[in-house]
Amino acid sequence: MKEILKKRHSERKYTTEKVSKENIDYILECMLLSPSGKNKNPWEFILVNDLKLIKTLADSKKAGAKFLKDTQHVIVVVGDESASDTWIEDASITLMVGHLAATTLELGSCWIQTRNREAENEDSETYVKRVLSIPNRLRVLGMLSIGHPVQVTEKEKSVNKGKVFLNHYGKAFYG
Numbered sequence: 001m002k003e004i005l006k007k008r009h010s011e012r013k014y015t016t017e018k019v020s021k022e023n024i025d026y027i028l029e030c031m032l033l034s035p036s037g038k039n040k041n042p043w044e045f046i047l048v049n050d051l052k053l054i055k056t057l058a059d060s061k062k063a064g065a066k067f068l069k070d071t072q073h074v075i076v077v078v079g080d081e082s083a084s085d086t087w088i089e090d091a092s093i094t095l096m097v098g099h100l101a102a103t104t105l106e107l108g109s110c111w112i113q114t115r116n117r118e119a120e121n122e123d124s125e126t127y128v129k130r131v132l133s134i135p136n137r138l139r140v141l142g143m144l145s146i147g148h149p150v151q152v153t154e155k156e157k158s159v160n161k162g163k164v165f166l167n168h169y170g171k172a173f174y175g
Contacts, residue, residue, distance in 0.1 A: 004103050006156040011108025012067040014147030018049075019073050023105050027146060028075070030101035034094040037086035043094050043141075046076040046132055053131065057143065060127045061117050065143075068112070073146040076128060078138040088115070091141040098144045108149035114142045 028045060036042060048054055049072065057076075058068035068074060077095055079087035095111050102109035117124040125140045134140060161174040 004100055008099055008103040010110040011149040012110050013150040014071055014108055015150055016072065017148045019107060019146055019148065023107065024073060026105065027098055027101040031094045031098045034097045036090035037084055040084040042080045042083035042087040043091045044078050048074040048076060056131050057128065060114065060119050060124045062120060065112050068145060071145045071147055075144045075146065076132060077141045078134055079141055080137065081139055082137065087139065088141060095142055095144055102146055108147050110145045112143040112145065114140045
């Protein structure tokens with residue numbers, strides 16, 4: 001797992017090659033296996049592979065989503081806040097699991113935050129709901145782009161052990 005986490009990066013540039021159905025299935029099944037508070041699974045996913053719709057989703061934020069116009073696949077993560085008071089945390093876990101699953105397949109991915117973000121003339125969540133006909137009872141947390149990266153990022157992340165404390169804040173665990 002540590003090696004996968006070191007390799008995972010937010011990739012924003014993809015080739016035009018479609019991701020195989022088997023790989024999309026794998027990512028979605030991993031996301032469906034994500035843990036959730038009280039096992040309520042208050043999330044649902046919308047796989048978007050219609051390039052016209054994806055180009056429209058690229059305008060869902062003033063900044064940070066424009067790269068979607070060149071993406072082949074987007075998974076939109078929605079949550080039902082009436083099903084669980086931890087829907088935000090639970091839906092966030094699914095996005096991270098999707099990131100990791102894509103990395104294991106040597107695919108690129110990027111989390112596009114939607115909740116509490118703004119499009120040009122409306123909030124991002126309302127924009128995505130309108131574009132994808134998502135019912136008002138559901139909340140849009142974010143989107144995950146999936147694709148074959150144009151260039152594989154070789155740089156591995158480092159570990160900052162100074163962020164770990166023992167028993168009390170400020171007492172270093174790693175000494």
